[in-house]
Structure formats: C-alpha cells, structure tokens
C-alpha cells in the first residue's frame with residue numbers, strides 16, 4: 001500500500017475496537033451495558049451514567065443524510081487531490097450521528113434525507129476509514 | 139441591598155488589518171496604554187491584568203500568562219494576572235474573572251487586553267489550526283473537514299429546516315459588510331459588497347461562498363473595568379454590565395442537539411435579560427458574534443426578536459443593517475470586520491461600548507441605551523450573552 005499522507009484518526013485506547021471493527025468491515029457502536037445507551041464517539045466511561053461496563057454492537061451500516069456540504073477549496077494541501085469533498089453528517093438507526101464523506105456519487109445527487117450505506121476503505125495496514133455511499137435504488 | 143456590578147470605563151483598539159510589520163507587542167502596548175489613558179487613571183491603579191488568550195501564538199501566550207504585561211508596563215499596583223481561554227468567547231470570561239476581583243473590593247481597576255497577529259503565519263498552518271483545535275481529531279479531521287466545511291454543514295441544514303434561501307443568507311453578508319464599510323477599524327472600511335458580489339464569489343463549502351467566509355487578520359483591543367460605584371465618577375464614559383447568561387452545548391459540532399444554537403441563544407439571553415430586569419424589546423442594539431451568517435439569523439430567533447426560521451427574512455428585508463429598524467451586529471462580525479482569532483469577541487465588546495457611549499460615528503445607533511451581545515467560542519460550543527446599558531439599574 002502506498003504511503004498515506006492525510007491525517008489518520010488519533011485513536012484512544014477505548015476507541016481501538018471501533019478501528020479494529022472497520023478493518024474487518026464491521027461498523028461497531030459503543031454500548032453501555034448498565035444504562036443501555038449507544039455512545040458516539042467512544043469514551044472510557046459512559047457519558048450518561050459513568051459506567052465502565054461498555055461493550056460494542058454491530059451497526060446495520062445504513063444511515064440517513066442529516067446534512068452535507070461540498071467543499072471546493074480551503075482545505076490543507078494534503079486533501080487538495082480529493083476536492084471536491086462531500087462532507088456529511090449521517091444519522092444511524094442505532095441513534096448516533098457521525099461525520100463522514102459521501103463517496104461514489106456526484107455532489108449534485110446528494111440530498112438531505114437520502115439513504116446511504118457504509119463502504120470501507122483501507123488507507124493503511126492498521127486503519128480503514130468508513131465512508132458512505134447512496135443506497136442504489138435499482 | 140444595593141445591586142452592584144462591573145462597568146467599563148476605558149477602551150482602546152487598533153484597526154483590524156493584515157500587517158506583519160505591526161508586532162504583537164506593539165499592538166498590545168498601544169491598546170493597554172490607550173485604554174488606561176482613555177479612562178484617564180494612573181497606570182498604578184490597575185490592580186489586575188486578565189488577558190484574552192492569543193490563540194495559536196504560543197510565545198505570546200506564555201508572555202501574557204506569565205506576567206510580562208504588568209512588568210513591561212510598570213504597573214506597580216498590579217496584584218494578580220491571569221489568562222482566560224474559551225476561544226472566541228475568551229473576552230467574556232476575562233470580564234467574569236475581572237468582576238470577581240472587583241467584587242472582592244481588593245482591586246479597583248482591571249485591565250483586559252487582547253492582541254493577535256495572524257498575517258505572519260503560513261495559510262496552511264492556519265487552516266490546520268482551525269480544522270483541528272475546535273473539531274474532533276479522530277472522527278472529523280481525517281475526513282478533510284475545514285472550519286468552513288463544518289459551518290457549511292450547519293448552514294445547509296438551517297436552509298433545509300427554515301426554507302431560508304441562499305440569497306437571503308447572502309443578504310446577511312451584504313449588511314455586515316455595509317456596517318464594516320462605515321467602520322474605520324474594519325479591514326473592509328469603505329468596501330461594501332452587493333448581493334451579486336456575494337452570490338458570485340467562489341464556492342468554498344456549500345452553501346458558503348468566499349465572501350461569507352472569514353478573512354483572517356491582525357488586531358487588538360483593551361478595556362479598563364471597575365465597579366458601578368467607582369464608575370459614576372467617569373460620567374458618560376462608563377458603560378454598565380447589567381446581566382449575563384451562558385449556555386454550553388458541545389465541543390464537537392456533530393454531537394450538538396441544538397444544531398443552530400437557537401435554544402442556547404434563547405436561554406442565555408433570558409438569563410441575561412432577567413438579571414438586567416429588561417426585555418429583548420428594550421434592546422436598541424443586538425450584537426451577535428457567530429462568525430457565519432446563519433448565526434445572525436438563529437440568534438434573532440433565539441432572542442425572540444422573530445419566530446423560529448424567520449431570522450434570514452429580517453436581514454433580507456434590510457431591517458438589521460444600516461438604516462434598519464432592528465440594528466444588529468454593527469461591529470460587522472468576523473465577516474465584515476476581519477477575523478482576529480479570540481479577539482473578535484474583544485472587538486464586539488468595544489464596539490458595543492462605543493455605541494452606548496455614542497461614539498460609533500457613522501454606524502451610531504440612535505438613542506442607544508441598552509445593547510445585548512452574544513459571543514461564542516470554539517465551533518460555537520457555547521453562547522455567552524451579556525446586556526449592557528448606559529446607566530446602572
């Protein structure tokens with residue numbers, strides 16, 4: 001794999017399972033076994049009840065676009081080759097909102113409320129970033 | 139029991155510009171001496187220096203945190219120094235800490251300074267700073283988000299929910315630049331823009347266009363504050379802090395339930411107005427530091443000036459700009475003034491004080507007795523709302 005020059009996520013010990021998951025093409029959501037809350041982003045302690053009895057559930061990988069923004073300029077040099085970048089916040093049925101990029105679509109095809117699904121892109125040996133693409137209606 | 143509180147009795151500011159020849163210390167000394175001279179007090183009456191944190195300028199941050207200001211200026215009565223950092227809301231917290239010193243009765247006057255120079259920093263470093271400091275380095279930054287991109291996401295949703303059009307939002311920038319064009323302290327002094335100019339400017343992060351995004355610049359300002367009792371001797375120069383309220387939402391934009399900060403504007407303004415014993419309809423001027431046009435709309439909705447979703451219409455109808463019946467953000471916000479990092483909030487306080495003193499020149503709001511001002515830090519992590527007046531209540 002060629003050298004990846006863009007920033008990698010700053011992984012914390014308690015978010016490691018999330019990134020182990022994406023490497024295995026699974027989208028994991030942290031779950032509090034004490035109060036039954038789904039947590040994003042992953043924490044050491046449940047932000048609702050401070051329990052450390054935290055586990056992981058596998059998300060369906062489907063989501064709804066809550067909002068998006070197509071960036072044409074004003075990014076760091078290392079991102080310029082990716083322009084335009086479609087930024088999006090997506091709502092998972094598991095009750096969490098994630099920031100991502102929408103891929104495999106044109107900026108003009110993106111709509112708030114459209115259904116998207118996860119697509120995994122390995123960027124290094126260790127890191128696979130989850131992106132999302134429109135669910136094909138055909 | 140007699141109420142007491144904080145009053146501003148001295149101010150000074152340098153014009154917002156991009157000028158790497160003008161050093162951070164030059165700006166700092168000019169505004170500190172200027173504010174003390176404006177108050178007309180002896181320098182040794184300054185009992186504390188509470189500085190606004192100069193974001194992204196570590197050497198200056200060390201100087202200001204660790205006591206260089208009273209030492210360099212020979213402030214022999216200075217008993218304490220501190221620095222406040224809440225990003226763009228830093229000045230608000232300087233005022234709150236100063237209030238504690240004043241309320242103790244042990245300090246009569248507090249100096250609150252700010253300085254920022256961004257023109258000597260490489261643009262790539264600044265993009266990086268604004269993309270990493272207020273955003274999440276694990277779940278946002280790897281996706282190529284810039285600060286503009288983050289605000290574009292919120293703006294897009296604001297348009298979707300309220301039906302506000304790109305033209306209506308562009309009218310906010312036209313009005314902010316119109317205020318800036320009348321302000322000798324603005325980097326855009328004398329430079330208005332038309333709706334077409336805004337709409338035709340380069341697309342940065344949809345729906346935000348180049349003229350709606352911030353130009354990073356240099357600047358600085360300072361205030362001298364004292365108690366209501368001591369302020370009486372300063373006559374019309376004194377401007378009184380009458381009430382304050384703050385709400386925190388979240389550090390990371392995607393986690394914010396109150397996406398447009400409307401509820402946060404509502405609750406913080408209600409707290410501030412209740413403390414002042416005034417209503418939003420008593421305010422002659424509304425000053426909103428949100429740095430992006432949608433905030434100028436959602437704040438008016440949160441304040442209760444209009445119904446939710448109607449804020450952009452007020453701007454499009456010309457009611458908030460020069461000559462309008464609801465003057466808002468005469469400071470121009472970062473869009474109409476130039477973005478001086480954590481100093482935008484300082485410039486907002488100083489402009490509000492000038493308006494209440496009747497010293498705002500061509501931008502002067504007629505009979506300005508009361509003003510409400512909201513600052514925010516980070517990626518709009520909070521709303522800090524303050525009510526000021528020409529007289530104590």
Ligand SMILES: [Zn+2]
Nearest residue numbers: 032035046049
């Ligand atoms: Zn829990």
